[in-house]
Amino acid sequence: MTDLTQPTTDGQQLPPALRPPRNRRRTVMAGAGVVAAGLGLAGLLLPAPYVIETPGPSFNTIGAVDDQTLIEIPGQKTYPTSGNLDLTTVYMSGGPRNPVRFFEVAAAWLDPDQSVAPEELVYPPGVTGEEIQDQNAAAMTSSQESSVAAALEHLGVDFEQSLSVVGFAQDSAARGVLQMDDVLQSVNGKPITGIDVLRQELNAGQGNPVELGVRRAGERITVEVTPKANDDGDFQLGVLLGTDFDFPFDVNIQLDNVGGPSAGLMFALGIVDKLTPGEMTGGKHFAGTGTIDAAGNVGPIGGIVQKMDGARQQGATVFLAPAGNCGEVAGRVPDGMQVVKVENLDGAVEAVEQLGRGGGAAGLPSCG
Template sequence: MTQPLSQDTNRPKHDAVKRDPRFTVMAVSGLLALGLGATAVLLPSPYVVESPGPTFNTIGEVNGEPLITVEGRETFPTDGALDLTTVFVAGGPGQTISVFDAFRAWADPAQAVTPRELVYPPDVSESDIEEQNAEAMTSSQESAVAAALAHLEIPYGETLSVVGFAPDSAAEGILQEGDQLTLIDGEPIESLEPLKEALNAAGGKSVDITVARNGETVVESVKPLLGESGDYQLGVFLMSEFEFPFEVDIALNNVGGPSAGMMFALGIVDTLTEGQLTGGRHFAGTGTIDSSGAVGPIGGIRQKLVGASESGAEVFLAPAANCTEVVGHIPDGLRVIRVETLDDAVTAVRTLGEDNDDGAQLPSCEDPA
């Protein structure tokens, strides 16, 4: 009879194998390095990442509603696009990005990685930023309306009030917060531009500033100082309050900051002007604007160029002060025009919107300043 075999019947005999201790050390070291690497990737980083955000056509619609509406004044049909551009910011107050996200952004030329302390003060909160951006957006919209009306020679009212003083201010201790500026050397201060012109015309000599203060009219003498821009300044922060002859509403939520001012103004000009300013072409741009129509620099210009290109824009209107950041970073197929004022921007759009005009005479960021 055949006997059943036990489990050990035919198992060969072997001596116990001794594990090399170096293998254990290497395995533990590898696991430790892997763990540290994973932890580093998941840890928050002290950086802010800027990437291209969405664009919005100021002469188009948002969520089925016109972005710009005017009541109390005749408007005209528009065509084409005048896109404002945005930047998406990750890693600001109340947010964190991982080291992995920061490294990934560094590898992407369309994104910018910046130490957080260079972008935001250390004690600012997320709600502070949201409030500041909302206030800047409201102010930029009002200034855009004022600039557009001034370009179209439509009268409106503007009052300037002192809300603070710059370091080494020429007027601190003379003017007071809340003072409403009414006259300079006897001439009406109807907007910011006449004030600037009068200060420069004085050439650094003392000027008489008439203000409304606590229900009284007061005249103060101030000797302006020459600023870094080459203009004579009082060294005060001014708040503009406007009185427009009709209502202009700009419906754009969840977008903050002042950088859409120029494109808002262009959209308003096109809406109030007979004919189609763009000629049906697709423009995009960015830039702050004041009531006099001066276009100022903004942040994130390279990301905005990418966003404009991805949205199909043919031409980008860039503030002259941002041109050094633009050169060498223009997406293929996108033409960049340098602008300093709303008049420059309107001229560029109208010129390129006309049939058979390539706008060869228009300044670009690559041209000598």
């Protein structure tokens, strides 16, 4: 006879009298399920340390925004324009300003029009939302000034610029020699008309001491600094330089609620088009992105895939992409869009004019 006080050893079930009450077991299991679901839901609602990039709107730099002309050049002869030279944007969600939740990150991972990146790759540790907003606003202002300088340089219009010391690198070669607010006027006797003059002279010296003419507190002095090579082999003073421009006329750019430096190229193209006879675009819809410096060099930006997607959704057929972003562009170009690789403003103007007058893309660089 089977011993009812012990489980059987042949795989059979216990007699009913020894089984736990069924209702109590179901209650325990249901309760555990509710707790697990609640914890899972709570986890999805927690802030996530990620940043989500989504295609944003485009703005025509030779057009108007909210019935206000985006670029105005008062007192100067300007010429009719047509078509579009759109600057492109991305919406940035996440980070100190507007944290995202885990469920938003999960949805973004599944959406090919969005990208997700760890927060620490986008924002420095400890930065606040207010600091980010201030930095973006300052970058936009600097971008607009550089775009004006680049456009005037391209058009052969003279202007003045000066470089002043606004900070020092940690291992600066010039610390203790240069001071904050010093204005750099010459290097080895050559007038410093722009940052390129300084860079060329530092690299030409291959680390030998350079003589700097400096205006300090209204007085002209001469100092000597020995540059240091960075990781790329370029020689530097180890100072942060601010640029002040003195343009012969005003260029007013009206664009609210957009920050960062990436609109520089398209601002510069818009200025050139307005100050040049003929319609550069030929009525075609161009879009693009890229930082720009006073010499017209175009630099890479973030979110280029989302910017291309947004531009295509808004009708652009040609996209001007910085050469430094070509690695991200390859294989991600939206259907119906042609991408032109640009390294500087001169090349961008040439590309727009060639395509605008009906020429093909032959000879124009691409991102492959």
